Amino acid sequence: MLVDPYLSRYDTGLFTGAFDPATGLTVDETALDRHADRATTILVTHTHWDHFNDVPRIAERTGARVFGTLTAYHLGLAYGLPSGQLSPVKGGEVLDFGDHTVEVVSSLHSRNASYSLAFPGVRVSRPARPATIADLPEGDTLAYQVRVADGPAVFFMGASDFAERDLAGLAPDVAMVALQSSTATADYVPRLMAALDYPRVVVPVHWDNFETPLTNPPTVAPNDRQRLDALVAAVREASPRSRVLVPEYHTAYHF
Template sequence: MGQLRRSVLRGALGAGAAGLLIGGAAPLPGARARAVPTRTALGLRWLGVSGWELSFAGRSILFDPYLSRMPYADGGGALDGALPLRLDPAAVERVAEDGLAGAPELILVSHGHFDHIADVPQLLARPGWRDRRIRTLCDTTSRHLLSAMGTPAKRMNDVIPVYGGDHLQFDGYSVEVFRSLHSRQEDYTSFAPGHRDSAPTRPRTLGDLVEGRTLAFQVAVEGGPTVLLTGTSNFAERELTGARPDVAVIGMSGHAAVHGYPDRLLSVLGAPPLLVPGHHDDMVTPLGDSGVFRTASPEAVSALGRAAARQAAPGGCRVLTPRHLEVLDITGEADT
């Protein structure tokens, strides 16, 4: 995968200074035009919040698939851990049936908060996916929470605890696991911190789904680009040193308390050729609503674009603007 690092996406994006590509659901400019052997096609679909689907060769991987989009704030707009979990099974089923490429073979969970893990048990229990093996990678706290939320015992056998430093080989792709950090609120605290050493009683409130250990994942599909997936607006700098993804999916929710974000992140990653913001919508407007895309923060996209421009890397790096449930074509191509 090393030969893909810089030139693989430059042909698709075009050389030049960093900039914004609006309406990123369309194929990337030039991705079909170069007379070079085609590499493995890789699609990236935003599920809202920090959720994504990676699809390739008729297969798919889910990252932080949260579809219920339940109320989360008190009267002042702040996260309220005392609010009840109000899962939306109909919404989850609707997206799983009509909005995804099919049954995933792998689910990646960055941490245990409600907007990352709450719908994973329902997805794992879907009757239509019963005959498909689905592995889940997460930290031990998330594994205990999945058990407490009623994940079928058969599926729990394939819920695999991972740690920063794991690099796992699957059929046709690998997944590298990095220790990461959760975003900080403006008062420097984190929402619902904590760990679980065993399965607790069934979670009832948002705050019952505690963070655990936050992870980031880098997926490298054979013949395609490497994709770094982050679920928060923070990172552990020394853990990512040496990582060189072709595509970085970057959490862009509130990060005022995190020094130098996202500039430090882009610097330690070596200014990836392609950047995609995530976790920058309102988290509550239903995915079926025609106006859900308008809840995505344009300032989050612009802030990432400004950080990309400041990197001044050879060839620059570009920012795509994702749209809910639409596929971004991030196909990689081989060097000639």
């Protein structure tokens, strides 16, 4: 199972102050060979390039089923994936895979300092094949909770906002919590920890410079390092019994 697998990690200028929405979409086949040679399920939180760019190619190579919004469905068709390999979901579904279930959670995308977001919009029909990063809109946002039989429940979010009512009752053991891109969302960490019933383990995600190679230690932009430290401190204050695990690449963690 893969969640938002983005391995190509090419330069768009996002981390250098020269962001170019016309950056062409490319796939690093070598990175996919090394890190994504097998998959049966791909969960997509939203369809910005840094979440969806590699999904169609991984699905094509592995035969994995892709779950995501209706936008993800239509974009998958635009890349030539068969409709039978694409499963549109919207939140509320509880999907049975035998030894685990996947609960789909309606969610929200994070806001920037202007209370907006990059490339908003949805695709309500099959578009032309995307060519630039601007051709991959947010397309609504989901989160997922995977519950393993006789094992933990793990919550995944790909953007730093949420609707508290949609998280009621999930109570995951492990929560993958996205780093805030701004302070536009009020009381982000305290509300999130309370809504998730104070998970035993909190794993910050989406905090590294994802336009650099997958080498340890992960590269972190200076302003993101400050935000990461603030996120860790806020989790420890709001949920002092939670263990915070900041992950590294190529590393397996067992819960």
